[in-house]
Amino acid sequence: xxxxxxxxxxxxxxxxxxxxxxxxxxxxxxxxxxxxxxxxxxxxxxxxxxxxxxxxxxxxxxxxxxxxxxxxxxxxxxxxxxxxxxxxxxxxxxxxxxxxxxxxxxxxxxxxxxxxxxxxxxxxxxxxxxxxxxxxxxxxxxxxxxxxxxxxxxxxxxxxxxxxxxxxxxxxxxxxxxxxxxxxxxxxxxxxxxxxxxxxxxxxxxxxxxxxxxxxxxxxxxxxxxxxxxxxxxxxxxxxxxxxxxxxxxxxxxxxxxxxxxxxxxxxxxxxxxxxxxxxxxxxxxxxxxxxxxxxxxxxxxxxxxxxxxxxxxxxxxxxxxxxxxxxxxxxxxxxxxxxxxxxxxxxxxxxxxxxxxxxxxxxxxxxxxxxxxxxxxxxxxxxxxxxxxxxxxxxxxxxxxxxxxxxxxxxxxxxxxxxxxxxxxxxxxxxxxxxxxxxxxxxxxxxxx
Numbered sequence: 001x002x003x004x005x006x007x008x009x010x011x012x013x014x015x016x017x018x019x020x021x022x023x024x025x026x027x028x029x030x031x032x033x034x035x036x037x038x039x040x041x042x043x044x045x046x047x048x049x050x051x052x053x054x055x056x057x058x059x060x061x062x063x064x065x066x067x068x069x070x071x072x073x074x075x076x077x078x079x080x081x082x083x084x085x086x087x088x089x090x091x092x093x094x095x096x097x098x099x100x101x102x103x104x105x106x107x108x109x110x111x112x113x114x115x116x117x118x119x120x121x122x123x124x125x126x127x128x129x130x131x132x133x134x135x136x137x138x139x140x141x142x143x144x145x146x147x148x149x150x151x152x153x154x155x156x157x158x159x160x161x162x163x164x165x166x167x168x169x170x171x172x173x174x175x176x177x178x179x180x181x182x183x184x185x186x187x188x189x190x191x192x193x194x195x196x197x198x199x200x201x202x203x204x205x206x207x208x209x210x211x212x213x214x215x216x217x218x219x220x221x222x223x224x225x226x227x228x229x230x231x232x233x234x235x236x237x238x239x240x241x242x243x244x245x246x247x248x249x250x251x252x253x254x255x256x257x258x259x260x261x262x263x264x265x266x267x268x269x270x271x272x273x274x275x276x277x278x279x280x281x282x283x284x285x286x287x288x289x290x291x292x293x294x295x296x297x298x299x300x301x302x303x304x305x306x307x308x309x310x311x312x313x314x315x316x317x318x319x320x321x322x323x324x325x326x327x328x329x330x331x332x333x334x335x336x337x338x339x340x341x342x343x344x345x346x347x348x349x350x351x352x353x354x355x356x357x358x359x360x361x362x363x364x365x366x367x368x369x370x371x372x373x374x375x376x377x378x379x380x381x382x383x384x385x386x387x388x389x390x391x392x393x394x395x396x397x398x399x400x401x402x403x404x405x406x407x408x409x410x411x412x413x414x415x416x417x418x419x420x421x422x423x424x425x426x427x428x429x430x431x432x433x434x435x436x437x438x439x440x441x442x443x444x445x446x447x448x449x450x
Contacts, residue, residue: 006300010308010311011319013296014289018292020162021291025284027165036274038179039051043189046127046130047130048273049124050129050134050190051130051134052272053118053258054134055276056255057135060251060252060255061106061138062149063250064247065102066145066153068099068102068243068244070153070240070291070294071240071381072094073157074239074381076154077299078299078384080157081303088218089218090229092154094228094232094236107139107140111139117255118131126266133189137195141197144198144204147209148202151205151209152168154212155216155219156295167203170203171201174203175199175200182196243386243390245393246392250396253400253401256419257404260407271354274339275335278360282331289374289375297309297312297379297382297383298382304446309383317371321371324370328364328367332364358414363417369425372429373428383438385441388438391434396426399426399427400420400423402422403419
């Protein structure tokens with residue numbers, strides 16, 4: 001199924017495309033959230049802290065993978081929007097080959113550096129072994145992360161956001177079954193949760209491939225397409241690498257933030273972990289809208305309709321103002337109940353809750369700037385301005401770095417968890433300014449008045 005996003009009312013098209021992505025992202029979060037719930041209840045609070053202490057590293061790995069692969073498919077979206085079927089097939093083949101190189105590189109680098117990385121992040125000794133066990137298995141399955149994200153991005157590039165959702169729901173349910181089997185029956189501990197994630201993600205990738213081959217000829221390359229095309233490769237790398245680096249830079253900032261939080265011990269890490277899982281779930285709509293805007297702007301930019309791009313970003317902001325307020329209210333009112341899901345009755349929630357509350361109460365005030373980052377960054381990327389969009393990652397990195405270093409110097413937990421909101425506010429304002437600059441630049445190059 002293909003979806004032309006260059007015609008019709010932007011608000012309706014964006015909402016229709018976004019909803020399957022939103023549901024898909026919710027189920028995507030279940031991979032980590034179910035791991036955390038089952039680990040917390042059946043292995044213990046320290047095991048949950050171990051999984052949580054690697055969350056920023058997972059964000060780095062998954063962010064690099066999804067950023068690069070999404071960047072590769074921006075060109076696919078543009079060629080599809082321009083109605084060039086042959087070029088669409090060529091870009092699909094080229095992206096699959098390039099993704100293989102990314103897999104080999106990311107897997108080797110992550111596995112070789114993991115022990116050192118956990119050490120410099122001040123990972124508490126009482127959870128170090130479990131943290132290392134969990135994250136090395138996850139990194140061993142990078143191939144499943146990269147190719148699931150690639151095939152899902154290819155489908156979204158031609159306007160199909162429903163099929164990846166169906167496969168993701170199926171694999172999320174499988175992830176729950178495998179978590180229970182590996183952890184309870186086979187007694188594999190945190191490593192079992194990581195294996196369940198890898199296997200489930202791999203099945204999602206395989207299902208996407210089967211569907212594309214059988215149902216989406218425009219994404220099914222022919223024999224002559226299976227080669228590296230220098231022109232497409234240059235274009236894809238010019239978009240994909242900055243997008244991947246942007247996630248990597250942002251993740252670097254969150255890793256520094258996690259380093260500051262780790263100073264407060266495993267109880268603080270466990271409380272923060274549970275709260276951050278809740279927040280990640282509530283903010284998935286922002287990510288879904290960002291993914292929508294990458295496809296929407298990619299197609300409309302490819303067609304040359306800049307006014308439609310502007311109308312779409314404005315409609316997206318209206319959606320996100322409402323979503324951000326609702327999410328903030330839910331986070332504040334429901335946090336104690338949602339955090340309790342992660343722990344067994346033998347764990348004192350009263351001891352963990354203050355750490356989680358502090359993070360959530362500071363964060364929710366800045367949900368609207370966070371939503372702005374997703375909308376404007378992805379819109380710029382859809383127009384091919386990945387280097388400009390990457391600068392937002394640099395801004396976030398330095399905001400987190402400065403705040404986290406102050407937190408470590410002053411030994412302040414409030415400053416440590418405030419690193420996220422500081423980054424969101426500064427980068428959110430910058431994203432709007434840079435987006436306006438990009439649109440003005442495009443109009444200037446095309447000889448139109450701003």
